[in-house]
Structures are given as structure tokens and as C-alpha cells.
Amino acid sequence: MTQAFADKVLAWFDVFGRHDLPWQKSLTPYPVWISEIMLQQTQVQTVIPYFNRFMMRFPSVTALASADLDEVLSLWTGLGYYARARNLHKTARIISEYHQGQFPRSQQDLLQLPGIGRSTAGAISSICFNERVAILDGNVKRVISRVFAIGGWPGQRETAQQLWQQAEAMLPYDRMNAYTQAMMDLGATICLSRAPLCDVCPVSRQCQALDRSSVTDYPGKKPKVAKPTRSTIMLVIKTKGGEVRLTQRPPEGIWGGLYSFPELTQAQLDELKLPSPPQALPKLKHSFTHFHLLIEPVLVEIESRGDLPKIDNEAWVSDDNSQAFGLCRPAQKIIQALLA
Ligand code: SF4
CATH class of the missing domain: 3.90.79.10 (Nucleoside Triphosphate Pyrophosphohydrolase)
Incomplete structure (x- = not known):
């Protein structure tokens, strides 16, 4: 099923994937990194103007490294989760000072940088350097949990481990760059959280949640805890x-x-x-x-x-x-x- 799954996702992506997002103009680490961090808690349509303004002001990692944190934060105003902006700035400085302005190329090395978790590191290394590693952002979690009927809330360690294992087991041997983007797009445009478009989904035949007529039960919800x-x-x-x-x-x-x-x-x-x-x-x-x-x-x-x-x-x-x-x-x- 592994290669068949990837082939279907890739064939779908070639025709229906998103190919004109601003950060897809050049699939190099700097714009991919900025977009990945902005997209972590925020929808694409909200991110686009922030991304464009940010890139206009800080067109390279060295430009970001030499900026004042205040200015970085002011361009982030409204996006929330400001630790992301502080970490961007810290990481830009580390890349400028210790890596001659070049991003590390592997997921493992990228993971050492502030604010870059396993999924973001995987996105940068697979999209920009074709490394054969998985990602597991919110969209991909939804697809994987449904296709393999993995219950439980992805914030729990055991569930997350199962999702990572399955995501890794499905990786193709080539076109990693396109496959990563394809999985993100599948989650963002077809496997929608409330009303997935299963009729036009390229992997509907393999989807165990669809087979059980229980697509919206996956992924499992976060247990409710009353916030003070x-x-x-x-x-x-x-x-x-x-x-x-x-x-x-x-x-x-x-x-x-x-x-x-x-x-x-x-x-x-x-x-x-x-x-x-x-x-x-x-x-x-x-x-x-x-x-x-x-x-x-x-x-x-x-x-x-x-x-x-x-x-x-x-x-x-x-x-x-x-x-x-x-x-x-x-x-x-x-x-x-x-x-x-
Ligand atoms: S068949 Fe439906 S639930 Fe399953 S992966 Fe496709 S869109 Fe998602």
C-alpha cells in the first residue's frame, strides 16, 4: 500500500495541489521556514499578508538576524503566539553567526534550532533538500489519523507516536519535496476537519475511517479541562x-x-x-x-x-x-x- 498511497497523493497534487502560494515561489529554506512557523497556529489566508510584509522587510535570514527584535515583533502583531517570532529572530542569529547564513540540511540538525520542532524540521528538509522524512502538522495528522483510523488525541504521546510511525511508513522513495506539500494540501483542501470531501479524495479507497463511516471521529478530541x-x-x-x-x-x-x-x-x-x-x-x-x-x-x-x-x-x-x-x-x- 505504501507506494500506491504516495502515488495517488502525488498524482492528485500534480493536478489539484496548491502551487501558487507566496512561499512556493522559491522552495528555499528561508521562506519555507518563515511560512511554516507562521502557519503553525494560523490559517493560510491570514498568513499570506503577514508573510508578504515580513519577506519584504526581511528578505533573507541575514536581514532578519540583523534586525531589532522590536521590529520583528511589530511585524508579528496580530498573529499571536509571540514566542514564535522571538525564536525566529534567535534562530536567524544562530544561522548567521554559526552556519555562515546557510540552513542545516537535515531534519536532525534543523531540530537543534530554537522554535523548530520535528514537523517543521521535516518540512524544511524534505521540501528544500528532498530528505526522506515525515511531517505531522495539523493537516497531516488529520489525514493519517483518518486513513489508518488512529483514535486518541494527537496531543497524547502514544497517539502521536502511532501517527509518526504511520506517516513515516507511507513515505515514497522519490519526490519527497512534492509529497510533503501534497500531504499538507490534502489535509488543507480535501480532508477538512468538519466536512471532508471524501468523494474527490485520492485515498478514499484506503481510508479506514471512511470505511467505518466515522470520519469526523478522527482525530480524537482533546479531553476537556476547564480553564481558570x-x-x-x-x-x-x-x-x-x-x-x-x-x-x-x-x-x-x-x-x-x-x-x-x-x-x-x-x-x-x-x-x-x-x-x-x-x-x-x-x-x-x-x-x-x-x-x-x-x-x-x-x-x-x-x-x-x-x-x-x-x-x-x-x-x-x-x-x-x-x-x-x-x-x-x-x-x-x-x-x-x-x-x-
Ligand atoms: S476519504 Fe475522506 S476522511 Fe479519508 S482521507 Fe480522504 S477526505 Fe479524509
Whole structure:
């Protein structure tokens, strides 16, 4: 079945695969890497404009390595999961300094770089260097779990191991570059999560989930765990001239390195000597992987910046310069509402 499976997937890809995505213009490691990282938590259509802007500003790994992290984060604003952008920057510096600007060519060597996991390393080495290794992004997990009726949630170790083994067992002996892209495309355009297009699927005859009429049972769902909700107050200081005061967050932790409004507890807010009582702004809810954050922004208007003592890593942002800062999503929303 192995080669027959790959042959069908490849024949389908040649006719129906996606061949005009911006990162397919040149199948070289730098654009493939950037697109793979952007696509990890985000849909293709959302990624395209971010990818184009990023490549325009940082056309090579050395350009990215010599950029300021702030600028990298500002181009990432809105994509979320900012550790990805910080790792891109770190890895670009390592490649520039220790690899003469050249990407390692094997999955094993790529895996040593920050932010590059097994699937991303496999995508780069198979697409760019034809290495015979598997990938297992969200789309491919769906295809493999259905074709082989592998139940269980892919986030569990045993399930993931089974999926990797099966993905590796199905690899063809040539055209690895096309096969990797074909598997991604099959998952993204045919084996859709809610309503897969089994009628036009090239591997429908081999698909065990289809045979059992249970395609949407695969892959298994993540066990539900109730997320706790934490709350915080964000202090929004705004001048009459339309500037707001932000602070750059420490490099580690949530929104690391991004700009946000200073966070306070109610007790800390009560102790602050402010020129006027804070006014409550509409609350926001932001969800992280492990918890929800309920944000209560409060606004204090002042005449000018000089009316308050400076805080650490402060930056004053107006409608004109807000694009230049890597802002966390809630700060972006508050600013949009206030300065619009
Ligand atoms: S037959 Fe349907 S469920 Fe099976 S791989 Fe194809 S699209 Fe997915």
C-alpha cells in the first residue's frame, strides 16, 4: 500500500495541489521556514499578508538576524503566539553567526534550532533538500489519523507516536519535496476537519475511517479541562494630545517583549496618586492555552507626559506611530478604541 498511497497523493497534487502560494515561489529554506512557523497556529489566508510584509522587510535570514527584535515583533502583531517570532529572530542569529547564513540540511540538525520542532524540521528538509522524512502538522495528522483510523488525541504521546510511525511508513522513495506539500494540501483542501470531501479524495479507497463511516471521529478530541480565569487591571494613561503610555514587557512570560499597558491589582491602583479618578473602560477577555485573562482597563486623562513620573521601559504611542511597536492584542484593541 505504501507506494500506491504516495502515488495517488502525488498524482492528485500534480493536478489539484496548491502551487501558487507566496512561499512556493522559491522552495528555499528561508521562506519555507518563515511560512511554516507562521502557519503553525494560523490559517493560510491570514498568513499570506503577514508573510508578504515580513519577506519584504526581511528578505533573507541575514536581514532578519540583523534586525531589532522590536521590529520583528511589530511585524508579528496580530498573529499571536509571540514566542514564535522571538525564536525566529534567535534562530536567524544562530544561522548567521554559526552556519555562515546557510540552513542545516537535515531534519536532525534543523531540530537543534530554537522554535523548530520535528514537523517543521521535516518540512524544511524534505521540501528544500528532498530528505526522506515525515511531517505531522495539523493537516497531516488529520489525514493519517483518518486513513489508518488512529483514535486518541494527537496531543497524547502514544497517539502521536502511532501517527509518526504511520506517516513515516507511507513515505515514497522519490519526490519527497512534492509529497510533503501534497500531504499538507490534502489535509488543507480535501480532508477538512468538519466536512471532508471524501468523494474527490485520492485515498478514499484506503481510508479506514471512511470505511467505518466515522470520519469526523478522527482525530480524537482533546479531553476537556476547564480553564481558570484570572483578572487584571490595565492602567491606560492618555494625554490631551492623544498619546497613550505603554510599557515593554519582560522578554519571558506572556506577551514577552511586546508593549502593553501596565498591569496592576486593585490595591496597587488604590495606592497610586493619580491626577483624576480612573474611569472604567469596557472589559476584555483574552484566552491563553491554559487560562483566560479578564482585563479591566481604566483610563486616566492627563494634560501632558510630564504630569507623571516615568515608569520602566515606557513608550508613548499615538495613532501615527502605533505601527512601529509590537503590541499585545488587548493593547492593540484598547488603542484602536481610544485613538480611533
Ligand atoms: S476519504 Fe475522506 S476522511 Fe479519508 S482521507 Fe480522504 S477526505 Fe479524509
